[in-house]
Amino acid sequence: MGSRKNIYQSFFDFKGPNYNSYARYPSEGLEKCIYILKEKLKHIKKDISLLDIGSGLGVPAIKIALTIPNVHFTLNDISISLLESCERKWPKSINKPTLVCGNFLKTYFNFNNFDVAFCSFMLHLINDQYSFFKKVYEILKKDGVVFIVTHDPKDISSLIFHKYFPRFNEIDQIRMKPIGKITAMLEDIGFKEIEVKRIEYQITYDSIEELIEIIEKKDFSAFAHYNTEEYEVAKEVFYDRLKSLEGVYHSSSIMSCIIAKKIA
Numbered sequence: 001m002g003s004r005k006n007i008y009q010s011f012f013d014f015k016g017p018n019y020n021s022y023a024r025y026p027s028e029g030l031e032k033c034i035y036i037l038k039e040k041l042k043h044i045k046k047d048i049s050l051l052d053i054g055s056g057l058g059v060p061a062i063k064i065a066l067t068i069p070n071v072h073f074t075l076n077d078i079s080i081s082l083l084e085s086c087e088r089k090w091p092k093s094i095n096k097p098t099l100v101c102g103n104f105l106k107t108y109f110n111f112n113n114f115d116v117a118f119c120s121f122m123l124h125l126i127n128d129q130y131s132f133f134k135k136v137y138e139i140l141k142k143d144g145v146v147f148i149v150t151h152d153p154k155d156i157s158s159l160i161f162h163k164y165f166p167r168f169n170e171i172d173q174i175r176m177k178p179i180g181k182i183t184a185m186l187e188d189i190g191f192k193e194i195e196v197k198r199i200e201y202q203i204t205y206d207s208i209e210e211l212i213e214i215i216e217k218k219d220f221s222a223f224a225h226y227n228t229e230e231y232e233v234a235k236e237v238f239y240d241r242l243k244s245l246e247g248v249y250h251s252s253s254i255m256s257c258i259i260a261k262k263i264a
């Protein structure tokens, strides 16, 4: 298995087999998050300016665009190919987003400029999360909200994948901070009205065949973190261990939304 550096290379390697090709969270969980966001913003009648930090393939952004009509999007990602891929999929009926390519922490955004800073499943890729939220605070308008979608490491309990694909644990669970630490950081920076909503989802794989299909199609976000060699090694280990398993397997997880407001 490669080092952590290799894993990141695999994740950010535009030409790599795993870049751009992974399935994301079950849509039910995402839909619940977007419903919560919609409720949060329903009092705003004018246009809403939303910055999606680490927008990736734009799965959440496109769903938000289709659910909440009066949003203008700025999509920020470190990867140009992901931004372009999102642009290609952007629904024709909806105003085009503004695309900003670059590391969020090193990219200039106007102060007091956004009603919403949205960041979904990207916080664990940020080393200095305190500076990240300080910057988010600065670029939000007064009464603007930060909306974070993430996992608490203790809520991840995948009986199969996380046990047999340890790389996923390494990349995600080391940096992924407990929700309490994130809310403490937000409070320290000056955010108010901090709320946490836990959204449970559970996937059940009924058969080994179904699991094998998922592995073969690389239909799981963990594979984004592997380069080809890592994937082949992990697959072999997985198949080897699978032989000794019987019955029904499930993988369950709780995504959390953290919402906080800039009052001053």
Ligand SMILES: C[S@@+](CC[C@H](N)C(=O)[O-])C[C@H]1O[C@@H](n2cnc3c(N)ncnc32)[C@H](O)[C@@H]1O
Pocket (backbone or CB within 6 Å): 024, 053, 054, 055, 056, 057, 058, 059, 060, 076, 077, 078, 079, 082, 102, 103, 104, 105, 119, 120, 121, 122, 125, 126
């Ligand atoms: C796991 S993906 C999540 C994508 C999307 N938000 C979603 O929920 O489907 C994380 C994204 O964050 C981007 N990213 C990582 N570090 C970043 C940074 N410092 N600035 C901007 N984008 C970053 C990656 O390129 C990747 O597209």
